[in-house]
Amino acid sequence: MTANATSLPNAHPYTGTDKIIVGNGNQLAITHIGNTQLTGLHKSLNLNEVLCVPAIHKNLISIRRFCCDNDFYFKMDANGFYLKDNKTEKVLLTGSSFDGLYHIQTSLFIACQIACYGKRTTQDVWHARLGHPSYSVFTTLLDKYHLPLDGAIVSNKNCHICSLGKSCRLPFEDRQSHAQFSLAFLHLDL
Numbered sequence: 001m002t003a004n005a006t007s008l009p010n011a012h013p014y015t016g017t018d019k020i021i022v023g024n025g026n027q028l029a030i031t032h033i034g035n036t037q038l039t040g041l042h043k044s045l046n047l048n049e050v051l052c053v054p055a056i057h058k059n060l061i062s063i064r065r066f067c068c069d070n071d072f073y074f075k076m077d078a079n080g081f082y083l084k085d086n087k088t089e090k091v092l093l094t095g096s097s098f099d100g101l102y103h104i105q106t107s108l109f110i111a112c113q114i115a116c117y118g119k120r121t122t123q124d125v126w127h128a129r130l131g132h133p134s135y136s137v138f139t140t141l142l143d144k145y146h147l148p149l150d151g152a153i154v155s156n157k158n159c160h161i162c163s164l165g166k167s168c169r170l171p172f173e174d175r176q177s178h179a180q181f182s183l184a185f186l187h188l189d190l
């Protein structure tokens, strides 16, 4: 149950006669019904036939229905709960317990269509984003993941960060002294 009908994409008005009866005997009206999803750790989790009850103060989930709508199992103790996939045993959702309730730390996923657009960027930016890889690794990543590049790729690009990263010694200081004859100064690189 949720109080907010906007979290139910494609919700439609509830035409049944059922009411939600709460502890003090009040009967709460159901206005809409619809499906939605929760964003889990590895995949989205289905919530089918969710009731919109505007008078409730907290979203409530029937664990049995939740487990029936998804192929997972639910375990809880005094501190919290977790959901695990029946086949893979992967943890899909965790939560803590306080105020006598188990709280799911995620938001209702609204399955609406979202338009996204991106902009091609330069070789220098991709090189930095990918962690300053070598040219061969860089081209492999570009090909493998079809990264959109603005302009042609250049093999001998100079990167100041890479140069600093590969330097193992500081440069020699400038000296103003000059030798007056051969072997007057000896420079040793120890």
Ligand SMILES: [Zn+2]
Binding pocket: 127, 128, 132, 133, 159, 160, 161, 162, 163
């Ligand atoms: Zn670099």
